[in-house]
Structure formats: structure tokens, C-alpha cells
Amino acid sequence: MKNRNKPKVTLLVGKVACGKTTYAREQQKKGGNVFLSLDELQLGVFGQNPTREQLDSSYDGCESYLKRMALSFLSNNVNVFLDWGFWSRNSRIETQKYFSDQGYEVSQIYFDVPFSVRLQRNQARNSGSDLHSFKIEEKDLALFDSFFEQPNADDEYTVVCA
Template identity: 35%
Template sequence: MATLHLMVGLPGSGKTTRAKELERALPAVRLTPDEWHLRLFGQDLNDPEHDTRHSAIEALLWEIAGRILIQGVDVILDFGFWSRTERDEFRSRAVQLRANTIIHYAPTPIEEILTRLAARNASLPATAFRISEEMILKWAQMFEPPADDELAASKI
């Protein structure tokens, strides 16, 4: 049975690094929307169309993920999954495809995230957005860490 791996966390929390490790170890197909977004639209975080574009990319990646899961191959969705509602929705989608779900979340203190983002912004890779301290502090207020029951329920 295939497994859908949900990478949960804010930018700079280590999700993509862990997703790449999982991709090699499992094996699995990793889908990271930021990489697709940046290739298609560049550094457009301040563009009014950014969120619409990003949502369209995530929808397309889910379509791809669903087809892969049906084939019995693990998929790693590196979306961030900031809310329980969103995580619940994707767990439900996995169940409909007869796939398991695992949540991958490592709590990362905001100070560590800010340090990592400053370093990343200083030598920005082509696969990452430039994220300001103001943005991440705002997003941290919106982020809903997974509850213990979510993490326990996601283990196979």
C-alpha cells in the first residue's frame, strides 16, 4: 500500500531538506510546489497573482500525486500544510485512494527559522523564495502545529 507523506512546517523549518532525504530513502516521488512555481513565475511573492498561481500548482501536483499513489508508489507532498483542516482534507483524499498517510513534522523554534532564512536569503538558491523576517513572523501566527492525536494517527 502506498503512503502519502505530508511535510508540515513553515519555510525554513527543514521540510524540504527532510523531504529530499525521504525521497532517497524510501524511494518516493517528491512534489515541492515552490520549485515548480519559481521555474514558471520567478520570485513573485509580492505579485497579486502569487497565491492564485501557487494554488493552481498545488492542485496540479495533487492530480499527479493521486495518479502515483494509485500505482502503489509513495508520494511526498512538500506543501507546508499549515492548518489541521488542510491536513485532514489530504488524509481523507489518501483514504479514498486506499493510501496510508504519515505526517512529518519537526518543531523548529522561530529563532532557528529566522537564522536559516537569513542564510538562505544571502545566497538564494533558484528553488527557494526570498522570504523576509516580517513575512515569516506573520505566517508563524497563522501556522497550526499538528496536535498529538494527528501525529499518532498518521503512523502506520
């Protein structure tokens, strides 16, 4: 039987501009929760215009750092929301195993949001002043979508739509 008082890890799964970060920020405001964002970390290190090489070469190290940070928060009884898309099924499985092996319950929330809604959200983000989110050109949304592996019936997740 799982300890209901033990903090949990939640993987936020979805394509660009589906609402993962907005959701995570809302959860953090409630208290007892923190969200860790790969985008925020990389933007904090490299500034608003990192090169593809900087992003690619730092990805594994940033992910490892955020996992260690998550364990620190979890050990202090704080729930953790991981916000880096988890575009590949393998990354979801590996991250779940990492935290499960440490004795933590892991869940997934899949943000299943139509392209038209994500396009509007991306346009709003691009015209805003949020320094913690990447500005993504419209032409790149379809490219990034092609990298995303949909959760399947074998995966356990909660679905959030639009």
C-alpha cells in the first residue's frame, strides 16, 4: 500500500504550448508543490537566444540536475511537477523508473490540446514578456510535433484537454 502522505512526482507530458507550464505554475501557487522546468533552466543559463548546440549539449546535464533537485524537494515533503515535455515514451519510462526506484509515486498528466489552440497560445507567448519560456516560431510547431510520441493504452496517465 502506498503512503498517501509521501510527496509525489508528476510528469507533465505534451507538445509545445499545450499548457504544461501554466498548469505547473498554478500547482506551485497552491503550496506544497514545486515545478522544475528544463526550459527555464536552459534559458537561465544561456539567455534568451541559446544556440541549438548549447541546448543539445546541455540537455542531459540539465535533466540530471533537475532530477537531483527533485529528490531534494521530495525529501522535504514537497510534491514535484517535472516540466520538460517528455516527448519520447522512453524518457517517460526512464524518469518514472528513476523516481520509483527511489520509493516515490510517479504519475503522468498528458495535455491533449488541439493544434489550433496551441498555435494561439504560442502566438500569445511569443508576443508576451515571459523570459522563462522559449519563443517558438510557428513553422517550428509542426516540426516539434513530429518528435512527440503519443502515450498509448499501456501508459497510465491523466488527460487534460484544451
